[in-house]
Structure formats: C-alpha cells, structure tokens
Amino acid sequence: MLAALLWIIGTLILAAGFLLLFLWRVPYFLIKTVVRLFGRKLEIDPWNRLGMSSMASAGSDRVVMSSPDMLYRFGAFDVSKHPVVVHCVVPDQDTYWCISLYARNTDNFYVRNDRNARDREFDLVIVGPKNQFQKSGDEEVVVAPSARGVVLIRAVMKDPEDPHEVARLQEFLNRTTIVPYSQGVPISVG
Secondary structure (H helix, E strand, O other), X not given: OHHHHHHHHHHHHHHHHHHHHHHHHHHHHHHHHHHHHHHHHXXXXXXXXXXXXXXXXXXXXXXOOXXXXXXEEEEEEEOOXXXXXXXXXXXXXXXXXXXXXXXXXXXXEEEEEXXXXXXXXXXXXXXXXXXXXXXXXXXXXXXXXXXXXXXXXXXXXXXXXXXXXXXXXXXXXXXXXXXXXXXXXXXXXX
C-alpha cells in the first residue's frame, strides 16, 4: 500500500515537473518558429527587419485569430549588441493603428495605438535588458525584457474590399521602419 502511494506521488511530481517545463519552453519555441518562418519568407536574416504589410488570409495567416478587417506588419528585433529605432508612421485618418512589442517568451511588454500616440510620426527606441541608453531627443525609449523579440503593427481597414483604401493604408504601414541606433543618432534609411 505504501509503495503504491509513493509511486503515485512520484508520478504526480514527475508529471507536474514535465508540465511546468513544457509551459515554460513552449512560448520560446513559438517565437523562434515564427521568426524562422519570417526569415525564410524574406530569404535573409530576419532580425531588425519588418515585412511588408499584408492582409490576413487562410494560407498566410501567422497571427493567431487575426482579423480580415486588419492589415498586419510583422517584424523581429535583436537588441543584444545595440538598440534599434522603430520609426512609426500613424495613419492620418480616423483609422485604428497599433504597434505591439513581444519578448522572446511571448509576453507583450509595449503597446502604443493611434489614440495615445503624441504625434503622427515618432521614434521608438528599443534597448536591450542589459544595455544603457542616453536619451537624446523626443524619442520614446522602451527597455525590452529579452534581447530578441517581435514587432507587430496593425491597422483596421474600413472597407477591405476597396483597393484604394487598402493601398493607402498599406502605404502608411510600409513607411514604418526599423534601423540600428548608432552613436546616439538614428541611421536614416533610404
């Protein structure tokens, strides 16, 4: 009887340990897989890059529970060696827009939308968890909890069937860039 009870307790402890290990590692695996697929699609190193904006479709949908009324722009950042600057361009009309940053473990650590953005264009500097950064202007500085993570930009389309509206909104989303931050000055892209 005692041996059976010890066996049951040992089995439960072992199962709980495997469950905790699984729950701890799965988010890291998910981000790694998504970024790897993103890199294959770009056919280059995916870090510190943004893909082109696109509508969600059944075959290309990488965002869980994405909306067919939204345009998405996905990217990956690596701030292990130096900060990066995300130059954000918010659509000028009454369109919901949002940028979200996710750590390696899928934790959402930053969100800014069109309602709480001070300006229609702003720089967001992402700094690594172990790096120091001296603010030099109006840029918004965010310290990432992990050196690598994901950038997700979304915008709602009023009429996804209107090709002119889709093109206009895509143009706004595609004007957002991510570049290295060098010597306290954003590197211009060109």
